[in-house]
Amino acid sequence: xxxxxxxxxxxxxxxxxxxxxxxxxxxxxxxxxxxxxxxxxxxxxxxxxxxxxxxxxxxxxxxxxxxxxxxxxxxxxxxxxxxxxxxxxxxxxxxxxxxxxxxxxxxxxxxxxxxxxxxxxxxxxxxxxxxxxxxxxxxxxxxxxxxxxxxxxxxxxxxxxxxxxxxxxxxxxx
Numbered sequence: 393x394x395x396x397x398x399x400x401x402x403x404x405x406x407x408x409x410x411x412x413x414x415x416x417x418x419x420x421x422x423x424x425x426x427x428x429x430x431x432x433x434x435x436x437x438x439x440x441x442x443x444x445x446x447x448x449x450x451x452x453x454x455x456x457x458x459x460x461x462x463x464x465x466x467x468x469x470x471x472x473x474x475x476x477x478x479x480x481x482x483x484x485x486x487x488x489x490x491x492x493x494x495x496x497x498x499x500x501x502x503x504x505x506x507x508x509x510x511x512x513x514x515x516x517x518x519x520x521x522x523x524x525x526x527x528x529x530x531x532x533x534x535x536x537x538x539x540x541x542x543x544x545x546x547x548x549x550x551x552x553x554x555x556x557x558x559x560x561x562x563x564x565x566x
Contacts, residue, residue: 397436399438402433403434420446486528505544509533
């Protein structure tokens, strides 16, 4: 059985130092972990595996940690489907002038074509020489086998031209 866990707290609370031993003590195993700092907050994302009893014990322990450290922890038991099994993994990188709807436009384009998004990272920074804000994104996407790749690439590049976005779409080597 798997459980996903998200935890959010301030940077002074080293909550991950409390969560990791709790996972071990409940005899669960970490399959995947990500931790990021954004401003004065820290966010952690974990995929954990264990039998139903171990997972239930971990959920109870996490409730205690959440209250004691005054952080937010949310757990979810995902379906065990092999979603995206036959899909092709691609990397998608974009750069554009900083606009509020850049990520929204790109994700809408992808979802309209039933392309799964595995990961998104993005950041805004001051571009050298032009003194304007630029927004950069990196996506990991899963393209379903029924989509024709050349047509998709042409459609996407046309979309980017219309939206004034520079983009690179390339396969991820397994």
